[in-house]
Amino acid sequence: MTAAPEAPTPGRSAPEVAIEVENLCKSFGGRRVVDNLSMRVMRGQIYGFLGPNGSGKTTTIRMLCGLLTPDSGRGTCLGMDILTQARRIREHVGYMTQRFSLYQDLSVRENLEFVARVYGVPEPEKAASTALKRLGLEGRGKQLAGALSGGWKQRLALGACILPGPDLLLLDEPTAGVDPKARREFWAQIHDLAAEGLTVLVSTHYMDEAERCHEIAYIAYGQLLAQGTVQSVIAAAGLATVTVEIAGAVGHEAGLLVTRLARELSALDGVEMVAPFGTALHVSGRDPVALEAAIAPYRGDARLVIRADAPTLEDVFIDLMSRSKDELR
Amino acid sequence: MSALTATVGFLRRVGAMIVKEFIQLRRDRVTFATMIMIPLLQLILFGYAINTTPRHLPTAVFAHENTDASRAILAALRNTAFFSFVKEAGSAEEAEHMIRAGEVLFFVEIPAGFERALRRGDQPQLLVAADATDPVGSANALAALAGVVGSALVRERFVDAAGAMPFEIVQHRRYNPAGTSQLNIVPGLLGTILTMTMLIYTALSVTRETERGTMESLLSMPIHPVEIMLGKIIPYVLVGIVQAILILGSGMILFGVPLEGSAIFLAVATLLFITANLSVGYTFSTLAQNQLQAVQMSFMFFLPSILLSGFMFPFSGMPLWAQWIGEALPLTHYLRMVRGILLKGAGFADLRVDAAALVALMLLAMGIAVARFRQTLD
Numbered sequence: 086m087t088a089a090p091e092a093p094t095p096g097r098s099a100p101e102v103a104i105e106v107e108n109l110c111k112s113f114g115g116r117r118v119v120d121n122l123s124m125r126v127m128r129g130q131i132y133g134f135l136g137p138n139g140s141g142k143t144t145t146i147r148m149l150c151g152l153l154t155p156d157s158g159r160g161t162c163l164g165m166d167i168l169t170q171a172r173r174i175r176e177h178v179g180y181m182t183q184r185f186s187l188y189q190d191l192s193v194r195e196n197l198e199f200v201a202r203v204y205g206v207p208e209p210e211k212a213a214s215t216a217l218k219r220l221g222l223e224g225r226g227k228q229l230a231g232a233l234s235g236g237w238k239q240r241l242a243l244g245a246c247i248l249p250g251p252d253l254l255l256l257d258e259p260t261a262g263v264d265p266k267a268r269r270e271f272w273a274q275i276h277d278l279a280a281e282g283l284t285v286l287v288s289t290h291y292m293d294e295a296e297r298c299h300e301i302a303y304i305a306y307g308q309l310l311a312q313g314t315v316q317s318v319i320a321a322a323g324l325a326t327v328t329v330e331i332a333g334a335v336g337h338e339a340g341l342l343v344t345r346l347a348r349e350l351s352a353l354d355g356v357e358m359v360a361p362f363g364t365a366l367h368v369s370g371r372d373p374v375a376l377e378a379a380i381a382p383y384r385g386d387a388r389l390v391i392r393a394d395a396p397t398l399e400d401v402f403i404d405l406m407s408r409s410k411d412e413l414r
Numbered sequence: 415m416s417a418l419t420a421t422v423g424f425l426r427r428v429g430a431m432i433v434k435e436f437i438q439l440r441r442d443r444v445t446f447a448t449m450i451m452i453p454l455l456q457l458i459l460f461g462y463a464i465n466t467t468p469r470h471l472p473t474a475v476f477a478h479e480n481t482d483a484s485r486a487i488l489a490a491l492r493n494t495a496f497f498s499f500v501k502e503a504g505s506a507e508e509a510e511h512m513i514r515a516g517e518v519l520f521f522v523e524i525p526a527g528f529e530r531a532l533r534r535g536d537q538p539q540l541l542v543a544a545d546a547t548d549p550v551g552s553a554n555a556l557a558a559l560a561g562v563v564g565s566a567l568v569r570e571r572f573v574d575a576a577g578a579m580p581f582e583i584v585q586h587r588r589y590n591p592a593g594t595s596q597l598n599i600v601p602g603l604l605g606t607i608l609t610m611t612m613l614i615y616t617a618l619s620v621t622r623e624t625e626r627g628t629m630e631s632l633l634s635m636p637i638h639p640v641e642i643m644l645g646k647i648i649p650y651v652l653v654g655i656v657q658a659i660l661i662l663g664s665g666m667i668l669f670g671v672p673l674e675g676s677a678i679f680l681a682v683a684t685l686l687f688i689t690a691n692l693s694v695g696y697t698f699s700t701l702a703q704n705q706l707q708a709v710q711m712s713f714m715f716f717l718p719s720i721l722l723s724g725f726m727f728p729f730s731g732m733p734l735w736a737q738w739i740g741e742a743l744p745l746t747h748y749l750r751m752v753r754g755i756l757l758k759g760a761g762f763a764d765l766r767v768d769a770a771a772l773v774a775l776m777l778l779a780m781g782i783a784v785a786r787f788r789q790t791l792d
Contacts, residue, residue, distance in 0.1 A: 186631035
């Protein structure tokens with residue numbers, strides 16, 4: 086290409102958009118895994134991709150980097166068509182698979198050099214050395230990748246992804262099975278990369294990680310159920326939540342009371358969800374008036390402290406999931 | 415707990431295991447197929463295809479005279495089923511070329527004035543040249559020859575049944591005069607060992623990646639399937655060359671295997687053969703779902719390669735259908751080439767058909783491998 090590649094061509098997304106897909110569908114053996122999914126991710130954003138197991142997160146990520154062909158729908162990734170330009174997309178995308186997928190029987194350095202060579206990074210040995218230094222793996226260059234602990238493997242996998250200098254990172258549950266300290270360091274690194282202009286799409290199960298993202302999308306049963314900032318997703322859910330705390334009992338008695346209350350409350354009209362948190366219960370409902378009516382009889386109980394609360398992201402997601410399940414039935 | 419309930423519990427768990435194993439086996443179609451195919455193949459191949467007493471060995475005739483005696487001899491040889499006259503040679507040189515190219519295994523020459531000498535009681539000579547690179551194939555046929563010719567001449571009343579044989583058969587064992595088995599087996603082993611190792615190496619290569627999850631990563635990288643294939647094949651080409659040098663070197667030192675033909679032609683043929691086998695292995699690799707299946711497929715290919723290529727048993731002794739299977743195997747063509755080059759001094763002109771077949775088989779396997787290799791996880 087001799088023409089200026091930066092010039093936006095008609096039909097393509099604006100340059101500040103990293104991912105834009107419309108109505109993506111994918112079925113496996115007659116089961117629809119991704120159902121009419123549309124989303125847009127801006128450049129430089131950390132975009133959280135949340136949803137239960139088997140909700141279609143991995144399938145969507147694989148379609149974005151050309152590993153799977155959508156049955157229908159269209160979209161662009163870094164301005165390139167995901168249907169026709171998969172080869173070129175791969176050159177600019179770093180994909181970190183859910184399962185550790187570097188060569189276990191190669192050393193840390195050999196893995197990095199392999200990646201550097203495949204992507205055509207100049208001076209692969211030097212690039213690997215730089216990456217080792219950046220990852221804090223200098224002393225472990227000769228260690229076999231398979232012999233690393235979970236946290237180090239994850240760090241190495243991320244290092245291998247960013248080594249060729251991609252514009253977009255697709256991370257599929259990168260922190261599954263990693264200890265809290267390593268997770269925190271990992272997220273610090275993700276934020277540094279985003280600050281450098283990288284776009285990061287990261288799928289996760291952890292609610293605390295969702296809150297570290299600039300924007301989130303919640304997907305269940307292949308459908309995108311909510312999208313936006315954490316605050317806007319919570320607000321849009323329109324969920325009313327009350328915390329019922331047991332103050333007048335301790336120990337075993339308190340535990341029994343929590344369990345009994347949870348059972349009683351969840352059977353009431355107007356209560357959609359009851360979740361225990363220690364000696365407190367998160368009680369949520371979609372209709373604040375009905376919820377209040379359900380709770381009212383308990384207000385007289387001296388052992389209980391009842392107060393209005395804001396729903397958590399988890400409350401919202403579980404509600405979204407059960408709602409979409411109801412609709413599907 | 416009573417002994418009875420313990421036994422019932424034991425049987426229940428064992429039963430559950432058996433059911434589970436059957437379900438898994440039914441789902442693993444390749445394992446299932448090989449479990450049936452290997453014994454079946456062995457039965458069919460050993461039972462029908464392999465015949466240590468070869469029949470219809472291709473033979474050329476060069477008769478200097480057309481007399482009752484020469485016709486009687488040829489008719490008798492035809493009737494034995496040992497020989498099959500495929501060619502009539504116009505000259506001794508032409509017959510010689512036919513043997514070198516492997517078109518015929520025998521060449522019978524009836525000299526001029528044979529019948530007249532026979533009637534006069536002059537003990538005329540009948541020349542029989544045999545390609546003895548395959549000692550098993552030629553020895554039995556040669557042994558039968560004298561009797562067959564003798565009884566034919568008795569029947570035609572050229573000679574008296576009671577008297578001694580009024581003629582002499584001069585046998586020429588070509589290329590392996592002592593009938594040493596090693597001379598035949600070393601080139602054969604070269605081909606067989608290369609088939610085995612080259613197949614297994616590459617058969618595992620792609621399935622290993624898929625099984626360990628590294629394929630997903632590899633596919634997300636900007637690398638083309640052909641690049642992946644070549645990257646996986648080329649290292650083994652080098653391994654194959656080292657193996658070939660080792661086998662040939664020790665064959666020459668230990669058994670005195672000669673190199674009658676061109677070393678360069680041998681090297682080219684071997685390189686072709688190695689690449690053909692690697693391509694076949696790679697094709698299996700793209701078809702198999704796991705490493706075990708890949709190994710099983712390799713054996714499915716290896717078994718007929720050993721039995722039907724002419725390595726263990728004379729190729730011409732097999733029925734036609736078995737020969738057709740043999741022609742589709744790279745080892746068959748390589749064996750003809752390597753035996754021809756090492757023992758007979760055959761050149762490209764003699765072996766061009768086998769060389770072309772080897773190239774064709776290699777390209778076919780490579781084509782299937784590239785077409786089968788999926789660039790996506792769909």
